[in-house]
Structures are given as C-alpha cells and as structure tokens.
Amino acid sequence: xxxxxxxxxxxxxRYGRFxxxxxxxxxxxxxTVHSVIGPNGAGKTTLFxxxxxxxxxxxxxxxxxGVDISALPGFKRVRTGxxxxxxxxxxxxxxxxxxxxxxxxxxxxxxxxxxxxxRPESFKAACETAAxxxxxxxxxxxxxxxxxxxxxxxxxxxxxxMALAARPKVIFLDEPTSGMGVDDIxxxxxxxxxxxxxxxxxxxxxxxxxxxxISDTITVMQLGQVLVEGAPDAVRCDDRVRSAYLGxxxxxxxx
Amino acid sequence: MNASFLCQYRHLAMAVATVVVLPLVLTSGxxxxxxxxxxxxxxxxxxxxxxxxxxxxxxxxxxxxxxxxAGLALLHLRIPLIAVLPLAMIVGALAAALVxxxxxxxxxxxxxxxxxxxxxxxYFLAYTLRDITGGDNGLxxxxxxxxxxxxxxxxxxxxxxEYYTLVAVVFVVVFWVLQxxxxxxxxxxxxxxxxxxxRAAAAGYDxxxxxxxxxxxxxxxxxxxxxxxxxxxxxxxLSNIEYGTSESILIMTVIGGTGKLFASVLGAGFxxxxxxxxxxxxxxxxxxLGMLLIAxxxxxxxxxxxxxxxxLQRVRRQGRADDxxxxxxxxxx
Numbered sequence: 001x002x003x004x005x006x007x008x009x010x011x012x013x014r015y016g017r018f019x020x021x022x023x024x025x026x027x028x029x030x031x032t033v034h035s036v037i038g039p040n041g042a043g044k045t046t047l048f049x050x051x052x053x054x055x056x057x058x059x060x061x062x063x064x065x066g067v068d069i070s071a072l073p074g075f076k077r078v079r080t081g082x083x084x085x086x087x088x089x090x091x092x093x094x095x096x097x098x099x100x101x102x103x104x105x106x107x108x109x110x111x112x113x114x115x116x117x118x119r120p121e122s123f124k125a126a127c128e129t130a131a132x133x134x135x136x137x138x139x140x141x142x143x144x145x146x147x148x149x150x151x152x153x154x155x156x157x158x159x160x161x162m163a164l165a166a167r168p169k170v171i172f173l174d175e176p177t178s179g180m181g182v183d184d185i186x187x188x189x190x191x192x193x194x195x196x197x198x199x200x201x202x203x204x205x206x207x208x209x210x211x212x213x214i215s216d217t218i219t220v221m222q223l224g225q226v227l228v229e230g231a232p233d234a235v236r237c238d239d240r241v242r243s244a245y246l247g248x249x250x251x252x253x254x255x
Numbered sequence: 256m257n258a259s260f261l262c263q264y265r266h267l268a269m270a271v272a273t274v275v276v277l278p279l280v281l282t283s284g285x286x287x288x289x290x291x292x293x294x295x296x297x298x299x300x301x302x303x304x305x306x307x308x309x310x311x312x313x314x315x316x317x318x319x320x321x322x323x324x325a326g327l328a329l330l331h332l333r334i335p336l337i338a339v340l341p342l343a344m345i346v347g348a349l350a351a352a353l354v355x356x357x358x359x360x361x362x363x364x365x366x367x368x369x370x371x372x373x374x375x376x377x378y379f380l381a382y383t384l385r386d387i388t389g390g391d392n393g394l395x396x397x398x399x400x401x402x403x404x405x406x407x408x409x410x411x412x413x414x415x416x417e418y419y420t421l422v423a424v425v426f427v428v429v430f431w432v433l434q435x436x437x438x439x440x441x442x443x444x445x446x447x448x449x450x451x452x453x454r455a456a457a458a459g460y461d462x463x464x465x466x467x468x469x470x471x472x473x474x475x476x477x478x479x480x481x482x483x484x485x486x487x488x489x490x491x492x493l494s495n496i497e498y499g500t501s502e503s504i505l506i507m508t509v510i511g512g513t514g515k516l517f518a519s520v521l522g523a524g525f526x527x528x529x530x531x532x533x534x535x536x537x538x539x540x541x542x543x544l545g546m547l548l549i550a551x552x553x554x555x556x557x558x559x560x561x562x563x564x565x566x567l568q569r570v571r572r573q574g575r576a577d578d579x580x581x582x583x584x585x586x587x588x
Contacts, residue, residue, distance in 0.1 A: 054457065078459030090457070092450035103447045106440070107459030113444040114468065120440045166459060 003066070005030040005200050006051075006170050011060035013043075013050045020046040022224040023060075028170065028217075033192065033201045035211045038221035044204045045087055047221070048172050051202075052084045053077040064169065078107055081169030085159045087178060087204070093148030097139050097158060100147050101130035104165035129165055137161045137191075153184040160191065170200045177207055189214060212236065263438065266517040270430040273520055274423040281528075284415025285487060290527045291419075291426045292483045297507040297519035298433055299476035304505075305513030306437055307469040308449030313354050313370035314504040316377040317347040317474040319496020321481025323381070326394035326491035336400045336412070340425065340482055347478015348471040350377075355470030359463055362452070374498050381496045393492035397485050412486075422483055429476060434516060436472065445469055477504070506544070510551055512558025521559045 004027035013021040021043040028034045036044045049055040051062060053074030062070045064080050072080070083104075092100050105126040106112055112123060121127060134143045137157045142150060147158060156176060163171050176192065177185050185207065193214045195201050205211050211218065211232070218235045220228045228238050235241055273294075277287040296318055303309040321343040328334050328342055358369040381388045388394065402410040402421055412418045436442050447455045448465050456462050485491045494500065503526065511522020526544075533540035555562055 052457070054453070075456045075459050075461050078457070084457055086454075086457070090451060090454045092447050092454060094450050095446060099443070103444065103455075104458045106444075110459045110461065112440055113460055113465065115440040116436045116442075116468075116472075117439050119438060120443050123440060162454070162458065 002029055004028055005065060006202070007061075007063040008051060009061040009063075011047060011050055011062070012058045013046050013055065014058045020224055021050060024221070024224070024226055026219050026226070026229070028200055028202055030169075030200050031196050032216035033196055033203055033214050034217045034219065035203045035205060035215040036219045036221060037205065037208075037211055038227070041223075042221040043224040044221055045174055046224075048084065048174050048202075048204060052082055052172055054084075075107075075110065078166055078168070079110070082172065083163040083166040083168035083170075084172035085163045085174055085176060087174040089152075089155045089159050091147040091155060091158060091162065094146060096144050097147055097150070098130050098134060098143045100158060101133050101161055101165045102126050104162040105129040105133075105167075108166045108168075129167070133161045133165055136164075138187075153180055156180055156184070156188070157191075160188075164195070164199075168199060170202060171195065172202045174204045175206060176203070177205065177210065185210070264434065266515070267427075267431055267434050269517045270520060271427055273524070274427060278416065278419065284419045286527070286531055288415065288419045288422050288483075288487050290524050291422050292480050292487065293504070293507060293527055294520040294523035295426060295429060295480040295483070296477050296504045297511060297523040298430070298516060299473040299480070300504050300508040301511075301513055301516065301519040302433065302437070302445075302473045302476070303469055304508055305515070305518075306442060306449060307445045307466060309359070309466060309469065310367055310505070311354075311358075311370045311470075311473070312367060312498070312501050312505065313358075313374045313377075314473070314477050315496055315498060315500030315502075316354060316374055317350055317477035318481035318484070318500055318504070319377065319381060319491075319493075320350050321347050321478030322485040322491035322495045323388055323394065323481075324478070325482035325485045326397045327387070329397050329400070329486070330394060335404075336402050336421075336486075337404055339486075340479055343478045343482030344475040345478075347481070348475040350478070351470045351474020352467065355467045355474075359466040359470070371498075374501050378493075378496055378498060381493060388491075388493070391493055393490050393495075394485070395490050397489050397491060399486045399489065418487065422487075425479070425483065429479065430516065430520075433476070437516065441465075441468070506548060510548065510558055512560030515560050518558055518560030521563070525559060 006028040008024065008026050011021055011024045012019065024047055036047065038044055050057050053072060057070055060070065061068060064082065067080065069077055069080050092103065102120065106123060134140050137160070139154060139158060139161070142154060147155065150158065156179070160173060160176050163173065173192065177188050180188060189210045192201060192203065203215070215232050218230065218232055219226055220235060220241050228235055228241050230238070274291070277290060281287045296314065300311065300314050303311050324343045324346040325339050328339050354370060354373045358366050358373070361369055382390055399412050399418065401408055401412050410417065410421055412421050444460060445465060447460065448462055452462050481495060484495065507522040507526040508519055510525060511520070512518035530540065533543060551558055
C-alpha cells in the first residue's frame with residue numbers, strides 16, 4: 001500500500017466558541033483526486049483553510065510526506081508543496097494574466113522575491129511555467145490582459161492555474177466550478193482529472209456529477225466531522241449519506 | 256533594444272529633464288532644491304502607497320529624524336557630507352523598521368491609526384528632548400560642508416545653485432535606484448501585495464516581511480530628504496517631524512498620482528511651486544490646495560500624472576485623425 005502524501009490528524013478549528021471543524025482526520029494518497037463534500041456549513045472550506053494555513057489550527061497535526069507542517073504559517077506551507085485555489089476568486093486584478101501566473105510560480109522560491117535588483121524576466125523558470133500554464137488553461141489569447149478584465153470562466157481557470165503554478169505536491173481546489181457556465185464545467189472537469197498524473201488533488205465541489213466521475217476517494221463531512229469516507233460507489237450507496245442529507249442529489253434520482 | 260531601453264527608463268529620463276529644466280525656469284536656487292527634496296520624500300511615500308498599498312501617515316517621522324541626524328552629526332561630530340547622507344538614510348530606515356514592525360501587524364484603518372500614533376509620539380519625543388533636538392527652536396546654524404572625498408573637494412555647496420547641483424545628483428541617483436527597485440522582482444512582488452494580500456500569502460510570500468522592507472526603503476529615502484532639507488535651510492526645525500509634514504508628503508504623492516514614479520516629482524513640484532506662488536498672493540492658500548485635493552479624489556484619481564497622460568493620448572489620437580484626414584483628402588485629390 002502506498003503511503004499517504006497528506007495526513008491530517010484530528011484537525012480542530014474553533015472560531016471563538018464555535019467549532020467549525022471538530023476532529024477531522026483524512027489520508028490523501030498520491031496521484032488521486034480526493035473530494036470533500038457535504039452540505040453548506042459542514043466545515044469543508046474551514047478544513048481547507050486549516051490545512052493550507054490560511055487560518056491557524058486550533059489543534060491537530062498535518063503531515064506532508066511524513067513531515068509535520070502544523071506549526072508553519074500558510075506562506076511557508078507553499079514551500080512544502082501545498083497550493084490552493086479559493087472559492088471566491090482571488091487574483092491580482094490589476095496585473096496581467098501572465099504576471100499573475102509568474103508571481104504564483106515564483107512563490108515557491110519566495111526568497112527570490114526579496115531581490116531588489118534582478119529583473120523578473122531573468123528568472124526564467126517562473127516565466128516559462130507561467131507561459132506554459134497560460135497555454136494549458138487556454139488563456140494564451142488573453143495573457144496580456146489584466147486579470148480583473150477576464151470573464152468569470154477565464155478567472156476561474158486562472159484561479160486554478162495560480163495553484164498549479166507553484167508545482168505543488170498537493171493541490172487544494174475549493175469549488176473550482178463555482179458560478180461557471182455549463183460549457184466551461186466540462187472543460188474544468190477534464191482539467192482536474194488530468195491533474196492526477198502530476199499532482200494530488202484535494203477537491204471541494206458541489207457539482208455531484210464531477211465528484212462522482214473523477215474522485216478516487218470521497219470524504220463526506222457534516223457538522224464539522226467526517227460522516228463517511230470511501231470510493232464514489234460506496235458513498236453513493238451509503239445509507240447514512242442518503243438519509244442524512246444528500247438524498248436524490250447524489251444519486252441523481254436513480255435507485 | 257533602444258526602444259525598450261527608452262521605455263524602461265522614460266521616467267528616469269523625465270527626472271533628468273526636470274533637474275535640467277528647473278534652473279532654467281526658476282530664479283531661486285533654494286526653491287528649486289526644495290522641489291527636488293520633497294520629490295524624494297514623495298517618491299518614498301509613493302513606494303508605500305502606490306506600490307505596496309500602504310497609506311502611511313508617519314513619513315514626517317523619517318524626514319524629521321533625517322534632519323535631526325544630519326544636524327547633530329554636522330554640529331557635534333563635524334563628519335564629512337559624504338557620510339552624513341548615508342547616516343540619515345540608516346536612521347530613517349531604522350525608524351521605519353520600528354514603526355513598520357508594529358504598524359503592519361494591522362491592516363486598513365488600524366494600520367493608518369498606528370502610523371498616526373507613531374507620528375504624534377515621535378513629535379512629542381522630539382519636543383521633550385530639547386537638549387538633543389532643541390525642542391521648540393530646533394537645531395540652528397547647521398553648517399553645509401562642501402562635498403569632499405579623502406580631502407579632495409569635488410563640489411562646493413555654499414551657493415544655492417551649487418547646493419542644487421549636489422541635491423540634483425543625489426536625486427537622480429536615488430530615482431534611478433528606485434526605478435530599478437520597482438522594476439525588480441521585489442518591486443513586482445510588492446505590487447502583488449498591493450493587489451491582493453491573501454493571494455500573495457497563499458502563493459508563498461511573506462507579506463509582512465515584504466511590507467517591512469518597503470517601509471525601510473521608504474524610510475531611508477525620506478530620511479535622506481530630511482538631511483538634505485536640514486542642510487538647505489541650515490536648521491532642523493521641530494516642524495519637520497510634525498504631523499503636518501507627513502500630511503504634506505501624502506498630499507504631494509496623491510496629487511501627483513500613485514503607482515508611477517515620475518508622478519511624485521510632478522506632485523512635489525506642483526505643491527512646492529504653487530504653494531510658493533500662492534502664499535505671496537494669499538496667506539490662506541492651503542484652502543485652495545484643499546479644494547484641489549477634493550477634486551483629485553473625486554475626479555482624477557490618477558493625479559496630475561493621469562491628467563498628463565490623458566491629454567497626451569488625446570493629442571496623439573487627434574494627430575492620427577488629422578493624418579488619416581489628410582490622407583483621405585489627398586486620395587480624393
């Protein structure tokens with residue numbers, strides 16, 4: 001059995017007296033798509049925030065490739081191989097598409113960012129990563145446009161690209177299809193599925209078609225805790241999941 | 256190569272042009288010098304406001320401390336001019352490190368309030384320590400030594416235009432360095448911090464450290480401006496470290512326009528020259544400036560720089576339209 005690339009042990013996140021995530025443990029295997037689903041308010045996004053360091057942990061332990069990163073602030077976790085996209089698009093709106101990607105690519109080697117003299121163009125690797133990602137995300141035509149001027153679908157693709165640019169081991173995608181049109185969703189699904197060969201994907205997604213089709217493992221959360229974890233078919237047939245809240249949404253009405 | 260080189264350094268070219276043009280249009284050397292000194296201070300402020308997204312009400316601290324540092328060094332230590340300038344920069348940078356270290360822990364309104372609180376604190380500190388700063392009177396009779404390296408006299412500074420030459424050289428060098436910094440990896444990463452802090456952190460950047468570095472660079476430049484100002488006027492007055500100085504620097508920066516280097520030179524030039532001219536006509540001229548600031552905030556947020564580029568574009572478009580018109584009429588002929 002392969003070792004998990006990401007292990008989270010008893011993750012707890014409290015905001016004041018409210019416990020958003022209450023003792024969640026998940027193991028993510030390398031080169032898989034691991035989805036986290038659950039109703040609104042189940043604590044999925046908070047779990048993402050806690051794992052990627054956007055908010056500090058209340059308690060618990062996070063291991064990446066066996067190394068404990070729980071105490072590192074978010075920006076340092078990028079260097080250990082974690083990268084994320086946001087549910088609400090979070091780009092550099094007044095910078096160009098290429099510059100957005102270049103900055104994201106350069107972030108892994110963030111010490112470079114303090115170079116007060118060297119020009120960014122001389123930092124070849126990041127520029128090449130940015131150019132190739134723009135192509136992969138089908139953003140080459142708009143690469144010189146400001147990120148804030150892009151259409152919603154393009155912005156969502158760029159949002160995913162920002163996470164990819166860091167060449168992470170584990171990539172966290174928080175509802176990459178949110179607000180997307182039907183046509184774009186199919187492309188996004190293909191893109192996420194194709195990521196499996198190079199990365200490990202942890203995905204929050206409300207679109208059950210996508211989740212059921214491309215996930216290797218699904219963790220179902222409810223009220224800050226793990227309700228069920230398993231392969232898509234097992235989750236689809238699980239009585240607890242059905243009776244709890246997903247109902248026909250998950251089975252698509254089929255019995 | 257030449258075209259891109261020119262494009263890269265067009266702001267520097269404009270700065271050099273300013274240095275050359277000022278003596279041709281102004282009769283007072285000290286007024287011209289003052290323009291360049293406040294342009295330096297505004298550049299330091301622009302690095303924070305326009306490139307990092309930090310609105311600091313504490314720039315007067317660094318200017319005042321630069322003045323005091325230069326005054327004390329020249330009065331008591333009699334060190335050469337070439338050493339006074341780096342000293343003022345170090346003092347400015349260290350003060351900025353202190354103010355920044357506390358202030359950048361907060362964002363938005365609280366950040367602004369913290370810089371404001373530090374400005375008040377440093378003012379009262381300078382006011383209280385009258386043995387060192389001269390309190391209300393400030394430091395008087397600060398000498399202005401000539402520029403010497405190893406006993407070699409490079410530049411006299413006694414006359415106003417002679418001193419202007421020294422300040423002009425310093426100004427151009429600082430402008431060039433700043434141009435390199437904002438075009439560097441650091442500068443471009445600061446823009447990312449300005450645009451979206453949360454994303455910059457998620458991309459792996461130490462946002463606090465980046466802000467602190469921007470603060471220190473800004474403090475160093477502003478401290479340098481303070482030292483040059485002390486040598487210009489021969490005094491280091493309490494008013495240099497007053498809140499009003501912070502405010503003036505901010506106003507120059509905003510009126511000029513943020514996020515473009517030369518805009519700060521425009522803003523400072525406008526503020527100093529118009530102020531000088533209006534104050535002879537009407538002692539309450541600051542009221543007019545207030546109206547201008549309202550106009551800038553409401554209608555021209557890119558400042559004088561934005562107005563200038565807008566006009567230039569219109570002229571160009573008109574030129575192009577004229578061209579096509581003549582071509583068309585030529586074709587009909």
